[in-house]
Structures are given as C-alpha cells and as structure tokens.
Amino acid sequence: MNPELASPSSSSDRRISVLARHLAGVEMDSKNDSISAFPTSGSDNNSVFSHVVRGPEDPILGVTVAYNKDPSPVKLNLGVGAYRTEEGKPLVLNVVRKAELLLVNDRSRVKEYLPITGLAEFNKLSAKLMFGANCPAIQENRVTTVQCLSGTGSLRVGAEFLAKHYLQRTIYIPQPTWGNHPKIFTLAGLSVKTYRYYDPATRGLNFQGLVEDLSSASSGAIVLLHACAHNPTGVDPTFQQWEQIRKLMRSKGLMPFFDSAYQGFASGNLDADAQPVRMFVADGGELLLAQSYAKNMGLYGERIGALSIVCKTADVAARVESQLKLVIRPMYSNPPIHGASIVAAILKNRDLYNEWTIELKAMADRIISMRQKLFEALRARGTPGDWSHIVKQIGMFTFTGLNSKQVSFMTKEYHIYMTSDGRISMAGLSSKTVPHLADAIHAAVKQVV
Amino acid sequence: MASTMLSLASTTPSASLSTQEILKGKARLGSGRVGTLLNKEKGNPFIKAKSFGRISMTAAVNVSRFEGVAMAPPDPILGVSEAFRADTDVKKLNLGVGAYRTEELQPYVLDVVKKAENLMLERGENKEYLAIEGLAAFNKATAELLFGADNPVIKQQRVATVQGLSGTGSLRLAAAFIERYFPGAQVLISSPTWGNHKNIFNDARVPWSEYRYYDPKTVGLDFEGMISDIKAAPDGSFVLLHGCAHNPTGIDPTPEQWEKICDVIQEKNHIPFFDVAYQGFASGSLDADASSVRLFAARGMELFIAQSYSKNLGLYAERIGAINVVCSSADAAARVKSQLKRIARPMYSNPPVHGARIVANVVGDPALFNEWKAEMEMMAGRIKNVRQKLFDSLSAKDKSGKDWSFILKQIGMFSFTGLNKTQSENMTNKWHVYLTKDGRISLAGLSLAKCEYLADAIIDSYHNKFCNNVHWYYIPVSFDWILDPGLHKSK
Numbered sequence: 001m002n003p004e005l006a007s008p009s010s011s012s013d014r015r016i017s018v019l020a021r022h023l024a025g026v027e028m029d030s031k032n033d034s035i036s037a038f039p040t041s042g043s044d045n046n047s048v049f050s051h052v053v054r055g056p057e058d059p060i061l062g063v064t065v066a067y068n069k070d071p072s073p074v075k076l077n078l079g080v081g082a083y084r085t086e087e088g089k090p091l092v093l094n095v096v097r098k099a100e101l102l103l104v105n106d107r108s109r110v111k112e113y114l115p116i117t118g119l120a121e122f123n124k125l126s127a128k129l130m131f132g133a134n135c136p137a138i139q140e141n142r143v144t145t146v147q148c149l150s151g152t153g154s155l156r157v158g159a160e161f162l163a164k165h166y167l168q169r170t171i172y173i174p175q176p177t178w179g180n181h182p183k184i185f186t187l188a189g190l191s192v193k194t195y196r197y198y199d200p201a202t203r204g205l206n207f208q209g210l211v212e213d214l215s216s217a218s219s220g221a222i223v224l225l226h227a228c229a230h231n232p233t234g235v236d237p238t239f240q241q242w243e244q245i246r247k248l249m250r251s252k253g254l255m256p257f258f259d260s261a262y263q264g265f266a267s268g269n270l271d272a273d274a275q276p277v278r279m280f281v282a283d284g285g286e287l288l289l290a291q292s293y294a295k296n297m298g299l300y301g302e303r304i305g306a307l308s309i310v311c312k313t314a315d316v317a318a319r320v321e322s323q324l325k326l327v328i329r330p331m332y333s334n335p336p337i338h339g340a341s342i343v344a345a346i347l348k349n350r351d352l353y354n355e356w357t358i359e360l361k362a363m364a365d366r367i368i369s370m371r372q373k374l375f376e377a378l379r380a381r382g383t384p385g386d387w388s389h390i391v392k393q394i395g396m397f398t399f400t401g402l403n404s405k406q407v408s409f410m411t412k413e414y415h416i417y418m419t420s421d422g423r424i425s426m427a428g429l430s431s432k433t434v435p436h437l438a439d440a441i442h443a444a445v446k447q448v449v
Numbered sequence: 450m451a452s453t454m455l456s457l458a459s460t461t462p463s464a465s466l467s468t469q470e471i472l473k474g475k476a477r478l479g480s481g482r483v484g485t486l487l488n489k490e491k492g493n494p495f496i497k498a499k500s501f502g503r504i505s506m507t508a509a510v511n512v513s514r515f516e517g518v519a520m521a522p523p524d525p526i527l528g529v530s531e532a533f534r535a536d537t538d539v540k541k542l543n544l545g546v547g548a549y550r551t552e553e554l555q556p557y558v559l560d561v562v563k564k565a566e567n568l569m570l571e572r573g574e575n576k577e578y579l580a581i582e583g584l585a586a587f588n589k590a591t592a593e594l595l596f597g598a599d600n601p602v603i604k605q606q607r608v609a610t611v612q613g614l615s616g617t618g619s620l621r622l623a624a625a626f627i628e629r630y631f632p633g634a635q636v637l638i639s640s641p642t643w644g645n646h647k648n649i650f651n652d653a654r655v656p657w658s659e660y661r662y663y664d665p666k667t668v669g670l671d672f673e674g675m676i677s678d679i680k681a682a683p684d685g686s687f688v689l690l691h692g693c694a695h696n697p698t699g700i701d702p703t704p705e706q707w708e709k710i711c712d713v714i715q716e717k718n719h720i721p722f723f724d725v726a727y728q729g730f731a732s733g734s735l736d737a738d739a740s741s742v743r744l745f746a747a748r749g750m751e752l753f754i755a756q757s758y759s760k761n762l763g764l765y766a767e768r769i770g771a772i773n774v775v776c777s778s779a780d781a782a783a784r785v786k787s788q789l790k791r792i793a794r795p796m797y798s799n800p801p802v803h804g805a806r807i808v809a810n811v812v813g814d815p816a817l818f819n820e821w822k823a824e825m826e827m828m829a830g831r832i833k834n835v836r837q838k839l840f841d842s843l844s845a846k847d848k849s850g851k852d853w854s855f856i857l858k859q860i861g862m863f864s865f866t867g868l869n870k871t872q873s874e875n876m877t878n879k880w881h882v883y884l885t886k887d888g889r890i891s892l893a894g895l896s897l898a899k900c901e902y903l904a905d906a907i908i909d910s911y912h913n914k915f916c917n918n919v920h921w922y923y924i925p926v927s928f929d930w931i932l933d934p935g936l937h938k939s940k
Contacts, residue, residue, distance in 0.1 A: 046777050046778065047751060047776055047777040047778060047781045048631075048685075048720060048751050049630075049751065049774075049776055049777075049781045049784065049785050050781070051630065052630055052781070052784045052785055052788055053784060053788075054783065054784045054787050054788075055784075055787035055788045055790065055791045056787075058581060058790070058791075058794055061578075061580070061581060061794075061798075061799075065580075080578065082577060082578065090575040090576075090577050091575075092573070092575055092576055096576070097570075097573070100570055101570065104563075104566055104567060104570055109558075110556040110557075110558055111556075111558055111562070111763055111764055111765050111766045111767060112548055112556050112765055112766060113548065113759075113765045113766050114766050149614075149796075149797035149798075149801070150797065150798065152794075152795070152796070152797050152798040153796070153797040153798075156795065156796055156797065160652075165515065165517070165518045166514065166515070167514065167517075180794060180795060180798065183794065183795035184795040184796075186795075187795045187796075220514070253514075255514060286513060286514055286515070294578075298576060299576055300576055300577055300578045301575075301576045301577055301578050301579050301799070301801065301802035301803075302576060302801055302802060302803060303797060303798075303799070303800065303801040303802075309515075311513055311515055312511070312512070312513035312514075312515075312516075313513060316513040316515050316516060316518065318520065319515070319518045319519060319520045319521075320515050320518055322520050322521035323518055323519075323521050325521065326521050326648075327652075329617075329645060329648060330617070330621065330645060330648035330649040330651065330652040330653075331614075331617070331618070331621055331652070331796070332614035332615065332617050332618040332621065332768060332797075333614075333615065333616075333617040333618075333645065333768075334766070334768070335768065336614070336766065336767055336768040336801040336803065336804065337766035337767060338767060338801065338803035338804075339801065339803075
C-alpha cells in the first residue's frame with residue numbers, strides 16, 4: 001500500500017486511493033462502490049456526489065418498506081420482528097404507559113445530558129435482570145454496564161471496543177444469523193468468520209458442526225452467541241449443549257459475546273431465558289453481553305439496551321469502562337434518556353415489574369399459540385413435508401425452510417412479506433391470518449421448487 | 450502530507466503512526482489507543498499488545514483478557530464538575546456547564562416541550578421502529594427550519610435529511626460518509642473548536658487539519674489567517690464551520706466575512722460542512738442564526754449541515770438532531786440519503802423516536818411554534834443580559850483601561866475570556882469560579898446576581914497572574930475536551 005496516498009492532493013490520486021482500498025480488501029459492499037471519476041476532477045461540474053450510487057434498501061427493514069407500498073387488503077407483514085396483537089396492531093405495554101405517566105407527572109425531572117455511560121440506575125438494573133440479583137460478579141464490581149442504543153448499539157460499541165483493545169480481531173458468527181450482524185462487526189473493524197449452526201436437513205441445530213468449527217477457531221477469538229431464541233432460525237441449544245459449548249470455549253480461551261434480544265420472550269420466563277448467559281458468568285470467566293428491550297418491553301423506537309462486560313477483576317472493569325466512554329463519545333456523546341427512564345421505572349418497582357412479567361408472558365404465549373395454529377393449518381391442508389419445526393423452534397421467528405423463489409412467489413401471489421431467507425415473524429400472525437399464510441405456504445411448496 | 454501528520458501528532462503525542470498503518474486500519478486514531486499509549490510501561494502498543502496476548506493465552510484462565518487495557522485519562526471537564534461539587538465555599542460558581550441555566554441557576558425544561566410530551570401521551574402513540582432515516586415529520590420540519598420552507602433547495606427536493614443522535618451523531622454519520630465516499634479528503638477545523646470534533650473525525654478515520662480562527666491579541670477572529678489557511682488546503686477539502694455562536698470562542702464572522710469565506714471555498718472547490726448547534730439560541734432569531742447556512746445554499750453550493758436541538762429546545766438528553774446534505778439535484782439527494790442510511794443501520798439501526806416527536810409536534814403546531822420562539826428569545830435574552838451586566842461590571846471595576854467589549858461582541862453560550870491556564874487556575878483556586886483551562890466561561894451558568902463577583906475574579910486573575918506574557922488559548926492535549934457530563938457539559 002503506497003504511503004504517499006496518505007494525503008493525496010489531486011483527484012487522480014484519490015481515484016487511485018479508492019482503487020487501492022479495494023485491492024487492500026477493505027470491507028465494503030463493493031457492488032455499491034463506484035470507482036468512477038472523482039467528483040472534483042472537473043469532468044462533472046454538477047455534483048460532488050455524482051459517484052455516489054443508490055444503496056439498496058436494507059434487506060430486513062426494506063420488507064416493511066415494500067409492504068407499505070402494497071395496496072392489497074390481504075397483505076401480511078411477517079418481516080421485521082415487531083410484536084403484533086391478535087388484531088394485528090402494534091402493542092404498547094400497559095406497564096410502559098404507566099411508567100410514562102409517572103415520568104411526565106414528575107416535576108423534578110429534567111432533560112440534562114446523561115453521563116456517557118447512560119442512566120446509572122438503568123445500568124445496574126439491567127445487569128441484575130440478566131445476571132441475577134445475587135450474582136457474585138456484580139457484587140464484586142467486576143461487571144461494567146453501559147447504556148447503548150438497543151441491541152445494535154450495544155453490539156457496535158462492544159465490537160469497536162474489542163477491535164481497539166482485544167488481542168484478537170476475529171469474531172465467529174453462527175450460520176445463519178441476523179442480517180445486520182456481519183455489517184456491525186465489519187464496520188467496527190473486526191474480521192468476520194462463521195461457524196456452522198443451522199442444519200437444513202433436520203431444521204434444527206447442527207451441534208457437531210458447531211463444535212467442530214469452534215474447536216478449530218483460533219485461540220482467543222470472539223464468538224457471537226444468541227442468548228436465546230436464535231434469530232432467524234428459532235433453534236436454540238439445549239442446556240446440556242450449552243454446557244458443552246461453555247467448556248469448549250473456556251478451554252480455547254474463546255471470548256463469548258452474547259446477543260440477548262429476547263429475554264423473557266422466548267420461554268415467557270426471564271430467568272429461564274437468562275440461563276445460558278448465567279452459566280458463562282458462573283464459571284468466573286469473562287464475556288460481553290448486548291441486551292435489548294426492544295421486544296420484551298416493546299420499546300422498539302426508544303432504542304434502549306445495554307452493553308455489559310464481565311471482567312476478571314474490578315480494576316479491569318473500571319479500566320474497560322473508561323475506554324468504552326472513549327468509543328461512545330465520538331459516536332453520539334451520550335445515550336437518549338427516555339427509554340432508559342421507562343425501563344428503570346419498571347424494573348425498580350415491584351408492582352410494575354410483576355405486571356411486566358405477566359404482559360411479557362402473554363406475548364410469548366400468543367406467539368406459541370400461533371406456532372401451534374400454523375402447524376395445524378398446514379397439517380390440515382396436507383402440505384407436503386415435515387412442519388414440526390414450527391412448534392419446536394422458539395421465539396419470535398420461524399425458519400420455514402422455504403427458499404427465496406418460494407418466498408418471492410408468496411409475496412407476489414399472496415402478498416406475504418417476509419425476508420428472503422424464509423424467516424417469518426410469528427409475532428405478525430393472528431388466528432385470522434394464519435389460514436391465508438397456510439394457503440400461501442401450501443401453494444409455494446406445491447408449485448415452486 | 451505534513452498537515453495530515455500534524456493532525457495525527459496532536460492526538461497521539463507519544464507515538465508516531467505512519468499513515469500507511471492508518472490506511473490499513475491498524476492504527477486507531479481514537480483516543481482509546483492514545484490511552485494505551487500514554488501508559489508508558491506498555492511501550493509500543495502494536496508490538497506489546499500482541500506479545501502480551503500470546504503470554505496471556507498460554508497462561509491460566511486467571512488473567513483477564515483485558516489486562517492490557519489502560520485507564521483512560523480522567524475527564525478534565527468532569528474533574529471541574531467534581532471539584533465544584535466538592536467545594537464548600539458559598540460563593541462558588543460553575544461556568545463549565547454547557548447547558549442552559551435559569552437565573553436561579555437551575556436546569557430548564559421548556560414549557561412547549563412539556564406540552565408536547567403531554568399531547569404525545571394523550572394521543573397514545575405507538576413505539577414502533579422509526580425508519581432508518583428517522584421520523585419523516587421531523588426530517589421535514591428540521592430541513593424547513595434550517596433553510597426556510599420556501600427555499601429552492603427544499604422545493605427542489607435537493608436536501609438529503611437523516612435524523613441523527615443530536616449534533617454528535619449527525620456529525621459522525623457525515624464523517625463516516627466522507628470517509629467512504631471522499632477517501633483521503635481532509636476536514637479543516639477551526640483552531641480552536643469543540644473538542645469532540647477531533648475525536649469524531651479520528652474515530653471515523655477522516656484526516657483533519659486546522660485553520661486559524663481565534664486571535665488572542667484581539668480576542669477576536671483571525672480572519673486573514675482563516676482565509677489564508679482555507680486557501681492553502683488541497684482543493685476539495687471539507688471546511689467545518691460553526692453556523693453561529695462558535696464554540697468555544699463565541700466569535701462569529703460578520704456577514705461580509707461570511708461572503709468572503711464563501712468566495713474562497715467556492716474558488717477551491719471545497720465542501721462546506723456546517724455544525725449548527727445553536728439555531729435560534731444565539732441571537733434569539735431562528736432565521737438570523739441560519740443566515741450563514743442560507744448564504745452558502747443560495748450560492749448553489751453543495752454542503753453538509755449537522756443540526757442539534759439540545760440547546761434551542763433544551764432536549765439535551767433526548768439526543769435529537771439531523772444531518773442534512775444539500776445536493777445539486779433531487780436524484781443526488783436521494784442517492785446520498787440511501788447511503789447515509791447504510792451507515793446508520795450498522796451503528797444503531799434506527800434513531801430514537803421520543804425527541805423527534807417532540808420537535809415535530811412543537812414545529813408542526815403554529816401555537817406551540819410561536820411559544821417556542823418566545824422561550825428561545827427569553828433564553829437568548831437572558832444570556833445577552835448577563836453579557837451586558839458582566840461587561841458593565843468589568844468596565845466599572847477595571848481601572849486599567851482594558852477593552853472588555855469582546856464580551857458583548859461574542860455570541861452564544863460561551864465566552865473566551867482571554868485568560869490563560871494559570872489565570873484560569875487562579876479563578877478557581879482563589880475565587881472558586883470553575884471554568885475550563887482555556888479560559889472559556891459558560892454564560893448559561895451565570896446569573897445577573899453573580900456578575901459583579903465574577904468581574905472581580907476576572908480582573909484579579911487577569912492583572913495579577915500571568916504566565917510569560919503568553920496567552921494560551923488552546924491546550925493541545927487531546928483529552929481536555931472529552932466530556933463526561935454528569936451534571937455539566939460544554940456544548
């Protein structure tokens with residue numbers, strides 16, 4: 001790489017440097033990079049942005065964009081994982097409304113900047129929620145928790161920290177995983193590898209492949225783990241399998257980075273859904289955890305989550321926290337207060353907390369019942385294939401096993417909107433709409449290969 | 450080349466990072482790496498970190514994987530706040546605060562904001578994800594506020610607007626966009642500027658260099674120096690300009706000077722990049738405070754503008770702002786917007802809804818909008834009154850004939866007093882007045898009642914304590930500007 005490219009003074013130098021970046025393998029979606037004439041070269045006087053091509057819609061969020069454009073009265077949005085009621089409406093939890101009322105009526109509340117690390121009360125409560133109130137790591141001050149912008153923000157801040165300070169810059173992500181994961185880690189400066197996870201043959205976990213791939217991972221590498229309700233497959237390891245994963249990872253010094261977006265949403269029980277994470281904390285080892293309250297408290301648009309790093313000692317945790325601030329400050333200075341205040345108000349109040357657990361369980365139960373209904377509907381139609389994975393998988397999503405051609409067919413003919421990997425959001429279904437979906441799947445399976 | 454190295458050197462004082470390493474992405478220009486570098490025992494982090502890693506990997510699990518992480522330096526501003534809190538003297542005054550305070554020195558939530566929040570709760574709006582680019586109603590309102598609803602750039606749909614996390618977040622989106630689409634282009638920033646600007650460009654891996662701005666001799670603008678430095682930069686550089694109420698100096702170019710700045714930027718095919726954190730808050734008039742931006746837009750230029758509603762709507766903690774990119778065509782604006790989205794998605798997916806709705810509600814309702822304008826005039830008015838009172842007190846008490854009128858000429862929340870580091874320390878140690886070491890005071894934290902006392906402190910510090918007759922106006926250590934607000938923040 002030519003060091004003279006450091007501060008090019010001419011447009012041709014800059015064109016060369018764009019090329020050089022491609023050759024150096026800088027991670028980008030290269031099909032969206034233009035290497036045409038640099039704008040101030042004088043050949044195009046109209047715009048300095050003439051070389052900026054139009055980016056495609058985000059594959060997941062773009063589904064909603066497409067859905068919104070469709071005028072069909074039977075259209076169904078099973079794309080993004082946002083909970084819907086039986087009436088197909090978004091839901092704001094009662095307990096959230098109560099908390100908001102409390103906040104708005106509290107005249108002592110101000111809108112002063114939060115600290116860089118966010119609302120302290122929220123941070124403590126979030127750590128306790130995931131790790132358990134009596135967790136020794138918390139009592140020993142070995143955990144640093146910083147408020148971040150939901151799951152995405154927590155992952156990004158954690159990844160930037162690792163890229164700056166951790167010995168290894170490789171992260172292993174499961175195959176498949178949430179579509180935004182690779183982009184987050186790549187832009188943070190990590191290099192992304194995969195480990196086998198989903199087995200299309202069984203529509204379950206490829207445990208052997210997982211173990212083989214983690215065993216051959218470079219020592220000390222980072223490993224992304226979905227804490228529960230794996231997105232997009234809905235396939236989770238059993239507790240025994242988690243224990244094996246834990247032992248394997250600790251023996252190789254692999255650094256766990258948990259993504260927890262569905263605590264309480266998977267089984268309906270907050271503690272049960274936290275077990276895998278707690279196993280890793282209980283062995284005294286270190287880990288990173290990204291938490292989101294988007295789904296389990298329905299606070300999607302408030303962007304509220306937390307990054308926790310469990311360290312060996314309190315001294316390390318303090319130093320790590322100080323460095324996390326240096327990542328956050330040039331990104332957005334300090335996090336937004338509203339969502340954090342709502343979560344803190346609920347978690348610290350016994351009555352609100354209990355109400356929350358009840359509403360959470362109701363959401364989880366509705367999803368479980370949708371799974372059952374869809375399964376029965378397909379059985380009733382005699383749709384070819386084994387559809388039991390619909391009831392075996394857990395959480396908001398089902399990995400149907402449908403291929404992208406079948407998905408296109410369903411969108412075109414039945415106005416069903418879902419991601420092209422065959423993932424459907426069960427949260428977007430209702431008893432009324434299950435038959436339509438079942439018809440669509442049936443037709444797709446029979447007519448499209 | 451030299452200027453790029455200069456920008457790196459000023460943030461990594463104890464290591465020389467080759468630009469090759471930076472291009473390869475190995476060097477982290479962010480302060481995190483500097484934190485490690487400052488720990489002298491670790492030596493060169495690029496070598497030491499690896500070997501330490503190998504040792505720790507073969508050692509027992511007892512050693513933390515993060516053992517090599519150094520404690521980042523304590524925040525100087527937080528240190529000021531902490532010292533202020535610890536100070537038991539009744540006369541103590543905190544002028545480090547970058548948030549508006551009432552005459553009673555209390556934080557202030559605008560009435561229109563409370564009304565908007567009550568409306569929002571009554572309506573029972575949902576909390577669904579916003580689009581990646583944010584709340585459409587907010588984006589429309591914010592662009593119209595900045596340019597005026599009838600502005601050709603709006604009518605021709607030539608502005609790409611994406612909701613961002615207040616000023617910082619919007620600057621960061623733009624910086625990431627510049628890094629991706631204008632590789633190697635540098636950003637020229639004023640000397641001095643808001644300290645976080647450098648951190649933002651460092652972490653986004655955009656090289657920067659400085660243009661002269663503050664003239665300590667006149668406690669005013671070094672206009673010749675500014676023009677000269679902008680001319681000397683490579684064509685097609687980005688020029689970071691403060692739309693109004695320059696932070697930290699409070700010194701803004703005159704309208705005539707803005708025209709000349711625009712001329713030279715056009716000559717050099719530079720791209721203007723405005724940071725607008727005080728629209729309406731500086732003069733009290735939303736339109737007047739946007740005149741610099743509108744001037745550039747009227748010239749048909751393409752430009753970037755980062756906006757914040759932290760101060761003018763008192764929405765500090767809600768993190769609400771926007772990045773606007775004025776393009777030469779609607780098509781270019783659509784393309785640019787789509788690429789800004791691709792930067793936001795892997796950073797935080799989509800922005801927070803609450804602050805956006807507050808702004809949209811206030812701006813969208815004529816009654817609330819008028820009330821807002823009145824509250825903003827009130828806030829700006831209070832600061833102007835305080836400036837006047839401070840000037841009057843200084844002029845009355847100081848017999849040396851020194852010209853204190855810069856206090857009246859400067860605008861916005863902050864004033865650069867011209868006090869150096871030693872003098873500033875005297876302010877704190879002797880007078881219990883807390884300010885940043887560059888002599889910047891926040892007028893937002895000053896009440897009329899305290900002006901006389903402050904005048905005494907300033908006069909005493911100015912005349913009785915100085916350091917080699919040299920005025921320090923900028924401390925070139927990267928962390929003086931890192932903020933951990935707690936209760937206080939500058940900007």
